[in-house]
Amino acid sequence: MKFSVTILGSNSAFPTSKRFPTAHVLNAHERFFLIDCGEGTQLQIRRNKFRFGKINHIFISHLHGDHYFGIFGLISTMGLLGRKSDLHIFAMPDLETILEFQLRYFYEDLPYKIIFHPLQANEPELIYEDKSITVESFPLKHRIPTCGFLFREKKHDARIKKEMIDFYQIPIRDIVNIKQGADFINKEGEIIPNNRLTFPSGQQRSYAFCSDTAYSEKIVPVIQGVDLLYHEATFLHEKADQAKKSGHSTSQQAAQIAKKANVKKLIIGHYSSRYKDVKPLVDEARTVFRESYPAIENESWEVPFITRDQVEAK
């Protein structure tokens, strides 16, 4: 069961010859969640061989162009490719107005439905849930209302050992309970402890997306302990004033948040175009938080599935 993030765009403000504006794809158990959608995202989706039809949920952090200008073309292309299934878009309410206006022109007869889910940037909110994943939005600190997103696996049921079913002759009706942690009592009244019957279940993997945002410790409790944190780092810390003024973070600040939140791994991105080489940004982050890495187009970050035993053994 995969849990991996692919970077489609790492740049701020505008595309350059090497870097696209923001867009990420999270593959969580072969569900594909698109996070932000800068200009050229559909090109990058194609280049990374994601199937358009597999993307059913799009999350837009805020309505600055470099985070959503690609959505118009993407919606249109999905229609031209004959999409039938609903497309869910989570974004600030004004995007719905923009979309309604544009839809009248650019695709008169869209063959699928867009279901719009308005976000608010006042407090954390559960915005999506299915049998294996939850998505929470939470406020970031930017010039206009902006949300971060926290993707987290639900607790996995334990897998039952087949040979134990045979050995103890466990009836089917008891299996669900055992998967959820119950012991088994056999005909003789003997209690068979759950851990003899099951493989240990894994941890709940998690990914937090925080862009765009100024330095804000308010997000620390929300993203506490996540496996993968993407936090914008538009500037080097020598430009801390400019970062503050424009509602952005420095690389050092991103790392401070990662450290305070005790995350496993930090990915920085949303680089200012002035940094042709992003190594100085990564180096700066690593002075504060060692597990810092750069977002690079078409590279993926996988969170491996680790069982509870492996976690506890660490």
Next chain:
Amino acid sequence: MKFSVTILGSNSAFPTSKRFPTAHVLNAHERFFLIDCGEGTQLQIRRNKFRFGKINHIFISHLHGDHYFGIFGLISTMGLLGRKSDLHIFAMPDLETILEFQLRYFYEDLPYKIIFHPLQANEPELIYEDKSITVESFPLKHRIPTCGFLFREKKHDARIKKEMIDFYQIPIRDIVNIKQGADFINKEGEIIPNNRLTFPSGQQRSYAFCSDTAYSEKIVPVIQGVDLLYHEATFLHEKADQAKKSGHSTSQQAAQIAKKANVKKLIIGHYSSRYKDVKPLVDEARTVFRESYPAIENESWEVPFITRDQVEAK
């Protein structure tokens, strides 16, 4: 004095890994006119090393996404690069409403002014004029209101021969008249014919852009005799029904228009993504009109400057 068209995008509907949606740049005497602006146009402008600051006029044929989705990012990027001079946009009135709405979000404090020029698609209209170029819009036949554009050089003044100024001792006050065709009468009352005093002036070069459009002979008198005609050819003629239904043309139809209008050269484009190789489209056009060529990304079509003598000698 250059007069050349560069193809930034040749595809219809959506970008593919090789082809971008519609955008052309006309360089007329180092004035750069952008015609249509599909998603990714700013990337293509960068790749072709056109300077953003040199583009002051954008012409949008119609409000289907593959002809204007790139304008939002382009406007934003021009702002981020510190543009100060006005940007003129010629398009259907609804684009102004879309832009006004979007501008509030994606760039709160644009450092330059957008001057919007609403088009109508009812009859030909002179929409732009400077000392050397005129631009006319004219109605095309598509599913929504759509304009073609005709760019034409004004009549050049003849260049005066310097040695004749000395030889006949021509006063400065007479030079303007001579450039515009007058003969010179010297102190002795002798008439020196204009053609002894000047180099012959050239033809008025012209470029017509016709996309998107179904086959329509109504445009023939408007584009009569242009040097370069870009006419969409979305389909092969075996798909003439589909072309008609969707308001597009076949390659054969584009060539028929070129032939009837007696143009010098036809460029076809706006290819359906089904045609990975566009050679069959070109071959089809050439059966009707020999001077047919394919639009290809990053290729330019220059109309050479030919003097009137050269034209007449042909």
